Amino acid sequence: QVQVVESGGGLVQAGGSLRLSCVVSGSTFSINAMGWYRQAPGNQRELVATISSISSGSSTGYADSVKGRFTASRDNGKNTVYLQMNSLKPEDTAVYYCNAEVYNGYENIGDYWGQGTQVTVSS
Numbered sequence: 001q002v003q004v005v006e007s008g009g010g011l012v013q014a015g016g017s018l019r020l021s022c023v024v025s026g027s028t029f030s031i032n033a034m035g036w037y038r039q040a041p042g043n044q045r046e047l048v049a050t051i052s053s054i055s056s057g058s059s060t061g062y063a064d065s066v067k068g069r070f071t072a073s074r075d076n077g078k079n080t081v082y083l084q085m086n087s088l089k090p091e092d093t094a095v096y097y098c099n100a101e102v103y104n105g106y107e108n109i110g111d112y113w114g115q116g117t118q119v120t121v122s123s
Helices: none
Strands: 004-007 010-013 018-024 030-039 046-051 060-062 070-075 080-085 094-103 108-113 117-122
Touching (some): 004 094, 018 094, 030 080, 046 070, 046 080, 060 070, 080 094
Antiparallel strands (some): 004 018, 030 046, 046 060
16 A cells, blocks of 8 residues: 655744655655645645656756745655755745655556645744
8 A cells, every 4th residue: 555654844933944755655666756735724735846757857846935945856765755945934834745656666556645744934
C-alpha cells in the first residue's frame, strides 16, 4: 500500500524558515513528479510549488506568492522531496500537502496525497 507522508511543519516567527519533507513509503516506490499545495482556513487548496520527474530534469515551478522564498528540491538517494521555505510571512500559514506521482519501478501508478502538515507563522 502506498503511503505518502509529509513532515517538518511547525510554528515559526515571521522571517523564519522551515523545511518540509515528503516521502513515499515502501522500497519499491519512488516519487516521480510532485506538487506542494497549501490550504488556509476558509480558502481553497492552492498549488505553491512543483518539481518534475528526474527524467525531466527535476525542474521546478512556483506560485507568484512564494517565488524567491520557497525552493523545491529532491534527494534521490533518500527518495524524498523537500520544500525549503524562507522569509516566511503570516499569510503563509496553512496546512501544506504534497501530491506525489508515484512510480513503482515500471510505471506511474497514480497521484497520492499526504496527510498534511501544519505551518503557522506568527507576526
